[in-house]
Amino acid sequence: MLWTADEPFTEDAEMQQRFIDRVVVVTGGGLGIGAASARRFADEGARVAVMDLDATEVATRVALAVNGDCTDATQVNAFFDRVEATLGPIDVLFNNVGQSARERGGPFLASDEATWRFVLEVSLLTAMRASRRVAPDMRARSRGRIINMSSDAALVGDVGLADYAAAKMGVVGFTRSLARELAAQGVTVNAVCPGAIRTRAHDTLEPAVLERIRAGTPAGFIAEPADVAALVAFLASDEARFITGQTILIDGGRWMT
Ligand SMILES: NC(=O)c1ccc[n+]([C@@H]2O[C@H](COP(=O)([O-])OP(=O)(O)OC[C@H]3O[C@@H](n4cnc5c(N)ncnc54)[C@H](O)[C@@H]3O)[C@@H](O)[C@H]2O)c1
Numbered sequence: 555m556l557w558t559a560d561e562p563f564t565e566d567a568e569m570q571q572r573f574i575d576r577v578v579v580v581t582g583g584g585l586g587i588g589a590a591s592a593r594r595f596a597d598e599g600a601r602v603a604v605m606d607l608d609a610t611e612v613a614t615r616v617a618l619a620v621n622g623d624c625t626d627a628t629q630v631n632a633f634f635d636r637v638e639a640t641l642g643p644i645d646v647l648f649n650n651v652g653q654s655a656r657e658r659g660g661p662f663l664a665s666d667e668a669t670w671r672f673v674l675e676v677s678l679l680t681a682m683r684a685s686r687r688v689a690p691d692m693r694a695r696s697r698g699r700i701i702n703m704s705s706d707a708a709l710v711g712d713v714g715l716a717d718y719a720a721a722k723m724g725v726v727g728f729t730r731s732l733a734r735e736l737a738a739q740g741v742t743v744n745a746v747c748p749g750a751i752r753t754r755a756h757d758t759l760e761p762a763v764l765e766r767i768r769a770g771t772p773a774g775f776i777a778e779p780a781d782v783a784a785l786v787a788f789l790a791s792d793e794a795r796f797i798t799g800q801t802i803l804i805d806g807g808r809w810m811t
Contacts, residue, residue: 572791574599577641579634581624581684582651583616584609586753587703590779591648591786592616598787600646603637605630617641624651624680634687644688646699646790652677652725654707654718656755662716670717677721682728685743689736698741699790702729706749706805722747726801733799742798744789749805750776773806 573595583592584606593615596602602616609619618640622629637644653676655669681702692698707715708722726745733743750756750767756776759767768776785804788794803809 569597571599572787572793573646576600576645577637577643578602578646578648578790579637579644579684579688580604580648580650581680582606583648584612584619587748587751587779587782588648588650590783591650594780594783594787595646595790601641603633603641605633606651624684625675627683630680630683631687634684643691643695645692645697647684647688647701648786648790649681649684649700649702649725651680652703652705652721654715659714659718661714665717670720673717674721674724677718678724678728681725685728685732689732689741692741693736693739696740698736699794700732700736700741700743701786701789702743702745704729704745704747704801706747706803706809708747709801709803709809709811729801730799737798740795742789742794744794744797744799745801746782746785746789747801747803747805747809748777748782749803749808751782752776752778771806771808775806777804777806 578595578600580588580592580602582588583604589612592602592604592612596615603618604612604616605620605622605624607623609621613619618637620633622633624630655673658669685700702725704725705722707719708726711719729743729745736743749771768774782804785802
């Protein structure tokens with residue numbers, strides 16, 4: 555296979571149970587990395603709530619699956635009200651939702667402001683909005699984990715992705731600032747930066763493009779959503795209590811500092 559490792563990631567049959575009785579929210583958890591993370595948390599005992607434009611596919615695997623738009627503040631607040639009423643206070647927030655301009659994307663010199671606003675809204679403001687909603691309660695309860703989805707595009711920079719890289723670097727700055735505000739109350743805030751992960755966006759790429767991505771990745775393969783889910787679950791676990799404000803790359807070595 556072109557994009558997998560010789561020994562692809564396999565989920566541990568003897569899965570740990572680190573999130574029993576914890577309430578976990580995953581935004582954009584209907585497909586891809588978000589869905590893999592929602593499943594991972596559920597498999598480890600969490601009561602998981604997902605908000606997605608289309609949460610159908612993950613609905614049977616989680617406690618609450620709601621169709622909704624994370625860029626709409628009214629829908630987001632209604633979703634969190636429902637999570638708290640049905641599942642209880644939120645222990646973990648995974649701000650996963652986000653995307654590039656995709657088919658509307660292209661070189662910065664040909665880009666337009668409406669597209670930047672779309673990308674910043676879906677990839678940065680969604681994380682700020684959901685965090686603003688849950689952080690006061692986490693602080694009051696002196697417990698909580700917020701994990702924000704960035705991208706290695708933020709650090710590496712990518713041709714045709716200036717708006718996306720800006721939004722995802724915004725996530726890094728937001729993560730560091732919020733981490734400082736909440737650290738003393740036992741709430742950690744971290745960012746994850748995946749490189750190439752095999753989700754539906756990759757299914758539309760030409761084999762030559764995939765090969766170029768693979769060749770530019772020191773590890774030599776394109777990873778699975780479950781690889782990222784494992785990192786997110788670790789950061790959400792009790793074991794990660796002394797890790798906050800960090801930006802963790804999971805990109806096969808594309809960016810090294
Ligand atoms: N796949 C990669 O290679 C990669 C690399 C780095 C970062 N990321 C980031 O990971 C996150 C997930 O990406 P993915 O590849 O799993 O994407 P995906 O397209 O496979 O899944 C994204 C999910 O988000 C949902 N969604 C999109 N806009 C939404 C909105 N406004 N409100 C609610 N739900 C919405 C979609 O319906 C979909 O279920 C994104 O923030 C992306 O930028 C992905």
